[in-house]
Structures are given as structure tokens and as C-alpha cells.
Amino acid sequence: MSELDIERRGSTAVLTLNRPQAMNALSGSLMQAIARNVSALGRDDTVRAIIVTGAGERAFSAGLDLKELGTDASTLGAVDSASVEENPVRAIETCPKPVIAAINGVAITGGFELALACDVLIASTSARFADTHGRVGVIPGWGLSQKLPRLVGVYRAKEISFTGNFIDARTACDWGLVNRVVEPGDLMPAALKLAGEMAQVPAAFLSDYKRLIDDGFALPYGEAMALEQERSRHHNGAVSASELEARRANVQARGRSQ
Incomplete structure (x- = not known):
């Protein structure tokens, strides 16, 4: 089973993180697969927009695969890499095409950062967000410490990051972290509609x-x-x-x- 499913919907490419049994945690191989494919799709003239989502209903992504990190800390290399072929966040941020995050469940720490790298964030009502860097003792490497204060204000950012507590989708929308919140069944249709509207622009x-x-x-x-x-x-x-x-x-x- 592939850790990253890629589906074409007309001019839109849908990338699905496909490790539902691990809450779509980011293994080293999955991070590289995201980075390589986003980079390739960015060069593909037949692709006009990209959607990133997670398999299953529980998680968009639970962040870095801590179980893998416990046996092989080299996985952190992809976090610090400047290469768009290795670093998924760097690949999304530099992609010339609009990238839409369809957040179907929890987005935790690295998963949170992956979502924030996208251009537009649509969350289902079951989405929740948390920054647990402090709880696991790892300094952010994908921009969370700098993006979050700019998006929600420094005081709210400190509350989120210092506690590691979840915020729900409605709160995330009220605080400016996501564009809109929809029912789970409406998540992909909303993301695909938005991608189609963006594709009308040269x-x-x-x-x-x-x-x-x-x-x-x-x-x-x-x-x-x-x-x-x-x-x-x-x-x-x-x-x-x-x-x-x-x-x-x-x-x-x-x-x-x-």
C-alpha cells in the first residue's frame, strides 16, 4: 500500500496521506513522497491546483512519526533540509500552483505545520489542531513558531504552543487559522470547487x-x-x-x- 495516494480530478491533483492506521503520521518515506510529488506536480502544466488531505476520518496528520524517530532519528533530516525534493513543507511553500489543505481530522505539530504551508485551508467540523513541540521537546523546523503568532496573535500562539492543547475547527476559523469550516461530507467537494475556480485564472x-x-x-x-x-x-x-x-x-x- 502506497503511503501517498495521488488522484487526478481534471486539472486538480489530490494527494492523500495514506497511513490511517498511524493517523497519517509523517514517516521519512512519506515526507519525501510528498516533497517529490508536489515538486513534480508544480512542473506539470496539466495541473492547475493541488489538494492535500488525509486518509480516513480521524486525522489529517498526527505529525512526525515518533515511533520511527525513536529508532531512527535521521528522519529529522527531512525537516531541516532546504531541498524541495526532501522537505514537504518547503515543496508546498515554493510550489507555483495553489495548494489547498482539506483538513479532515486532527492536525498535530508537524501535521499542523504541513497544513499551514498550504495556500488555503478548509477544515471539516471534526478537525482539531495542536502544537505539541513543547511536550516532546523538539523545536519547530517548519515555521510554526513564526507563522502562528502572525496568524492568531502572539498571545494566542503562546497559549497553543505552551499548553499543547487542542483547538477545534470553529475556534481555528474564528482565530484566522482556516478559511472555512464545512461538514465532513462537504470537505472534498468544497476543496475541489475552490480548486476549479482557481484554475480559471491564467x-x-x-x-x-x-x-x-x-x-x-x-x-x-x-x-x-x-x-x-x-x-x-x-x-x-x-x-x-x-x-x-x-x-x-x-x-x-x-x-x-x-
């Missing part, structure tokens, strides 16, 4: 826009605004009036059909 433009948002988010506000101005001048200066008119007509047509 792929090259969507890639550039994703990079602009991510690059700007990593900068102080003033520098981020300057970055936007620089890229705006470069991109918009190459758009012809006829192209702009055709795109405007498409936007209007879409608006009338909704």
Missing part, C-alpha cells in the same frame, strides 16, 4: 500572484508595498489594451453567470 499569472503575496508577507510592510509597486510596474506595463478589454469582458460574463 496559470502564469496565478503563480506570479502567489509569489508576490508570499514574498511580501515575509517583509516589513513598507518593503512589501515597494515590492508590489516594482512588480506591478513590470507586469502591468506589458499588458496591452486589447488583452485588458478581453479579460474585463470575461470577468463580466462570469459575474452574470453566478
